[in-house]
Amino acid sequence: xxxxxxxxxxxxxVLAVAAGMPIAMVVAMSVLVFSGGAQFAAVGxxxxxxxxxxxxxxxLLLSTRFVxxxxxxxxxxxxSARRRALAAQxxxxxxxxxxxxxxxxxSARRAFWSTGVVLxxxxxxxxxxxxxxxxxxxxxxxxxxxxxxxxxxxxxxAPLVRTRRxxxxxxxxxVLAVAAxxxLPLGLPVVVAAAGALVALAxxxxxxxxxxxx
Amino acid sequence: xxxxxxxxxxAGTYACKAAGPLLLGDRxxxxxxxxxxxxxxxxxxxxxxxxxxxxxxxxxxxxxxLAGVAAAGIAVWLRAPFVVVVAVGTAxxxxxRALGLP
Numbered sequence: 001x002x003x004x005x006x007x008x009x010x011x012x013x014v015l016a017v018a019a020g021m022p023i024a025m026v027v028a029m030s031v032l033v034f035s036g037g038a039q040f041a042a043v044g045x046x047x048x049x050x051x052x053x054x055x056x057x058x059x060l061l062l063s064t065r066f067v068x069x070x071x072x073x074x075x076x077x078x079x080s081a082r083r084r085a086l087a088a089q090x091x092x093x094x095x096x097x098x099x100x101x102x103x104x105x106x107s108a109r110r111a112f113w114s115t116g117v118v119l120x121x122x123x124x125x126x127x128x129x130x131x132x133x134x135x136x137x138x139x140x141x142x143x144x145x146x147x148x149x150x151x152x153x154x155x156x157x158a159p160l161v162r163t164r165r166x167x168x169x170x171x172x173x174x175v176l177a178v179a180a181x182x183x184l185p186l187g188l189p190v191v192v193a194a195a196g197a198l199v200a201l202a203x204x205x206x207x208x209x210x211x212x213x214x
Numbered sequence: 215x216x217x218x219x220x221x222x223x224x225a226g227t228y229a230c231k232a233a234g235p236l237l238l239g240d241r242x243x244x245x246x247x248x249x250x251x252x253x254x255x256x257x258x259x260x261x262x263x264x265x266x267x268x269x270x271x272x273x274x275x276x277x278x279x280l281a282g283v284a285a286a287g288i289a290v291w292l293r294a295p296f297v298v299v300v301a302v303g304t305a306x307x308x309x310x311r312a313l314g315l316p
């Protein structure tokens with residue numbers, strides 16, 4: 001898992017620098033934001049020519065998924081408020097998943113911290129390696145790097161289109177965004193696409209078990 | 215990207231991560247909020263796939279990216295890991311560009 005996150009970090013580092021972001025910012029994002037999805041989304045929009053705020057809003061929207069994840073992990077982040085505040089920064093899909101898979105609270109807490117710290121380090125290391133390598137890239141388009149972003153988003157999307165509602169949300173989001181592209185400034189079409197989640201509510205949920213899980 | 219925007223993204227992301235443990239405590243999310251939050255990533259990521267494939271600024275353009283994403287889609291379907299999917303998409307787009315396509 002550490003290797004996978006590290007390699008993901010390398011791809012983020014390479015693409016971010018190739019998009020023109022200074023190395024200091026690229027690395028700072030991996031430390032301060034620590035979310036592959038949000039970072040990739042922000043950098044993707046920068047690479048497409050969007051301004052900083054057009055890049056940040058979709059990243060923030062993607063980060064809202066941490067609210068239910070944080071709630072699920074909350075029992076294991078226990079201890080003082082300060083410790084919980086620190087632990088929250090280490091919350092990502094993997095650290096939460098490992099913690100939630102443990103049989104008791106104590107091992108869950110330990111698993112969360114160890115996984116979180118290890119993945120934070122590998123994510124940062126990957127980012128640095130990628131960023132340094134990325135400075136050597138002169139023509140991102142010739143290398144097909146602009147295709148790297150939608151390919152990566154497609155890989156991130158794949159596990160999230162299992163239920164009927166998720167699929168409708170995805171299709172609605174994509175249609176809304178493409179329709180809005182000629183009309184709105186760069187980055188905003190993706191924000192408009194969030195309404196796709198509301199469109200999906202018009203569809204009845206799948207039979208209870210998978211819908212409740214998602 | 216500016217430092218201000220970066221810090222806002224960091225603060226907002228952290229606020230989402232910490233909301234549960236620090237604020238909500240034992241109270242669950244309202245069910246309606248939970249359902250919508252669960253569907254947001256699908257809508258957003260699909261939008262990102264679509265716009266980053268066919269958008270060229272504010273215009274819609276079909277170019278080597280489309281082939282790259284199609285190839286990446288096959289890799290996803292074959293359950294390739296993330297980096298392989300990205301590499302496949304990138305390589306196919308690069309190959310078409312080397313052949314002179316936009």
